[in-house]
Amino acid sequence: MSITENQESLSPNEAVGANFIRHIIANDLKENKHNGRVATRFPPEPNGYLHIGHAKSICLNFGMAAENNGTCNLRFDDTNPEKESVEFMESIERDVQWLGFKWTELHHASDYFEQLYGYAVELIKQGKAYVDSLSADQMRAYRGTLTEPGKESPDRNRPIAESLDLFHRMRAGEFADGQCVLRAKIDMASPNINMRDPVIYRIRRAHHHRTGNDWCLYPMYDYTHCISDALEGITHSLCTLEFEDHRPLYDWVLDQLQTTYHPQQIEFARLQLEYTIVSKRKLNQLVTEKHVNGWDDPRMPTIAGLRRAGYTPKAIRDFCERIGITKKDSWIEMSVLEYCIRTDLNENSPRVMAVLQPLRIVIENYPADQTELLEIGNHPQRPELGKRNVPFSKVVLIEQDDFAENPPPKYKRLISGGEVRLRGAYVIKCHEVIKDADGRITELRCTYDTDTLGKNPEGRKVKGVIHWVSEEHSLPAEARLYGRLFKLPNPDNEENFLDALNPDSLEILSNCRVEASLANAQPESRYQFERTGYFCLDSVDDIDGKLVFNRTVTLRDNWEKD
RNA sequence: UGGGUCGUCGCCAAGCGGUAAGGCACGGGGUUUUGAUCUCCGCAUACCAAGGUUCGAAUCCUUGCGACCCAGCCA
Numbered sequence: 001m002s003i004t005e006n007q008e009s010l011s012p013n014e015a016v017g018a019n020f021i022r023h024i025i026a027n028d029l030k031e032n033k034h035n036g037r038v039a040t041r042f043p044p045e046p047n048g049y050l051h052i053g054h055a056k057s058i059c060l061n062f063g064m065a066a067e068n069n070g071t072c073n074l075r076f077d078d079t080n081p082e083k084e085s086v087e088f089m090e091s092i093e094r095d096v097q098w099l100g101f102k103w104t105e106l107h108h109a110s111d112y113f114e115q116l117y118g119y120a121v122e123l124i125k126q127g128k129a130y131v132d133s134l135s136a137d138q139m140r141a142y143r144g145t146l147t148e149p150g151k152e153s154p155d156r157n158r159p160i161a162e163s164l165d166l167f168h169r170m171r172a173g174e175f176a177d178g179q180c181v182l183r184a185k186i187d188m189a190s191p192n193i194n195m196r197d198p199v200i201y202r203i204r205r206a207h208h209h210r211t212g213n214d215w216c217l218y219p220m221y222d223y224t225h226c227i228s229d230a231l232e233g234i235t236h237s238l239c240t241l242e243f244e245d246h247r248p249l250y251d252w253v254l255d256q257l258q259t260t261y262h263p264q265q266i267e268f269a270r271l272q273l274e275y276t277i278v279s280k281r282k283l284n285q286l287v288t289e290k291h292v293n294g295w296d297d298p299r300m301p302t303i304a305g306l307r308r309a310g311y312t313p314k315a316i317r318d319f320c321e322r323i324g325i326t327k328k329d330s331w332i333e334m335s336v337l338e339y340c341i342r343t344d345l346n347e348n349s350p351r352v353m354a355v356l357q358p359l360r361i362v363i364e365n366y367p368a369d370q371t372e373l374l375e376i377g378n379h380p381q382r383p384e385l386g387k388r389n390v391p392f393s394k395v396v397l398i399e400q401d402d403f404a405e406n407p408p409p410k411y412k413r414l415i416s417g418g419e420v421r422l423r424g425a426y427v428i429k430c431h432e433v434i435k436d437a438d439g440r441i442t443e444l445r446c447t448y449d450t451d452t453l454g455k456n457p458e459g460r461k462v463k464g465v466i467h468w469v470s471e472e473h474s475l476p477a478e479a480r481l482y483g484r485l486f487k488l489p490n491p492d493n494e495e496n497f498l499d500a501l502n503p504d505s506l507e508i509l510s511n512c513r514v515e516a517s518l519a520n521a522q523p524e525s526r527y528q529f530e531r532t533g534y535f536c537l538d539s540v541d542d543i544d545g546k547l548v549f550n551r552t553v554t555l556r557d558n559w560e561k562d
Numbered sequence: 563u564g565g566g567u568c569g570u571c572g573c574c575a576a577g578c579g580g581u582a583a584g585g586c587a588c589g590g591g592g593u594u595u596u597g598a599u600c601u602c603c604g605c606a607u608a609c610c611a612a613g614g615u616u617c618g619a620a621u622c623c624u625u626g627c628g629a630c631c632c633a634g635c636c637a
Contacts, residue, residue, distance in 0.1 A: 147564045191565040202635035221637050333573050465595045531596045559597040
């Protein structure tokens with residue numbers, strides 16, 4: 001397995017830290033535990049889009065394999081046809097690849113249905129599984145509670161031949177959905193509820209997105225997963241903490257069947273990110289009930305959403321490495337993710353000027369018929385990224401925020417009678433503020449100092465630098481400013497997580513003007529709009545004659561306003 | 563109060579018996595034609611608590627306390 005070529009590959013300075021799984025693998029390698037092999041897999045169920053929590057697992061699984069010259073498969077855990085779909089499957093493949101990973105083999109648990117069935121027959125023959133006719137309700141009652149042991153089903157000691165016959169007839173479609181199940185015969189008194197004769201096959205007449213109507217019975221996760229791992233020769237089966245209690249079952253199934261490989265299941269804590277949720281059920285609800293505009297809404301913590309918002313694969317990988325791998329319940333602050341994307345974008349995105357909320361400035365002493373092409377560098381620290389020509393003319397647009405009639409303390413932008421530098425251009429001075437009937441500022445009259453292009457004015461210091469565009473030459477654009485989707489750090493704490501939704505998570509600015517060089521910007525291309533943030537040209541929406549930009553993240557702002 | 567797991571700085575996280583790495587955040591200097599970047603400095607006598615073992619403990623033992631997960635024919 002490797003990092004795909006079309007993505008920025010992992011650079012050596014992407015620091016890798018120690019974690020307990022790396023230790024285990026290193027130790028296994030040292031002891032030649034699997035003949036020196038490291039084989040992992042990423043096993044999503046295609047019942048939703050991948051999210052940032054999956055990214056953690058993807059980076060871990062593919063990462064461990066890559067670091068150790070091993071393999072990593074993508075395997076769809078598609079054993080519940082009622083919730084799964086081709087759309088989800090395709091989105092998952094797309095997202096894993098976009099993140100920069102390339103699987104060794106692509107598998108589907110459904111490819112193993114026939115083998116799985118065969119193993120089940122074997123279990124029955126060993127007297128280790130039986131067909132049970134208890135209803136779901138009865139089974140729940142028989143299961144016992146956390147503190148009391150369960151009761152054995154009347155069918156538990158059904159003769160092997162009878163279970164075998166029943167199981168064949170289950171497959172043949174002789175029984176209704178839910179009429180009977182196949183159960184592993186383990187221990188109804190086990191303190192671990194998962195070991196109280198878990199169901200391993202249920203009858204479900206549902207169309208499967210891959211096997212169609214070939215089957216009317218489907219294997220359960222616990223039974224399927226371990227065998228699939230074994231079949232693929234997985235050495236380290238990495239999963240999240242909630243499966244810790246299932247490990248004895250994982251091991252039990254493989255022990256009974258004496259499969260060639262017996263992978264080691266290792267559990268790690270799932271990602272919890274402040275102000276977001278990573279429950280596929282809830283994300284699905286946000287989409288279905290239209291609280292967001294689809295799985296790829298830039299506010300969604302999905303890979304597709306992050307991508308559309310302008311996040312890079314590298315930043316997400318960096319994030320996954322930084323947060324570490326442990327078994328501890330932990331909450332990651334948003335600032336970590338934001339730091340990662342800012343770092344990547346700061347280094348790699350070209351700078352450009354865009355005025356989000358324009359204020360007109362007429363430069364009175366600038367010739368009306370003149371246009372200058374000012375050469376401005378695309379990146380202050382990386383001259384190799386080149387320069388562009390930005391037209392300058394008599395009427396320019398600046399940000400409304402960059403002018404203040406009553407400036408707060410330490411304000412260093414434009415004020416009445418004050419001077420400010422137009423980035424890459426001249427120093428201007430404001431002489432007159434023009435307002436409409438309602439007292440709103442509509443225009444500023446300024447003059448420019450002709451001797452300040454590329455040099456500081458003589459005898460005085462101009463501290464402020466603001467961005468601008470030429471009114472005549474600029475392009476109309478829409479900016480979508482995204483904030484956090486939730487207003488609370490842990491939406492799951494609420495009775496209803498929807499109550500934690502942030503009503504102001506999207507602000508649309510539709511009268512923006514961006515510099516002319518953006519005319520041929522490609523969808524998904526990322527820029528730093530100087531002084532306002534990082535933006536990405538939207539890949540989906542097309543507004544007639546207008547460029548649509550999604551704000552990925554703001555620039556850090558250390559200015560202490562009052 | 564059955565079973566499983568976890569408790570090191572505001573948030574992550576190294577550490578595995580030899581005397582508390584690192585990152586994010588935060589605070590403060592410097593550079594800067596982005597209040598960005600960059601850079602320098604500061605930031606746990608302390609590792610859930612209490613006992614014990616040891617020359618020496620975050621690391622070993624004991625007992626507490628706190629948190630999370632499990633009673634789907636979901637994964």
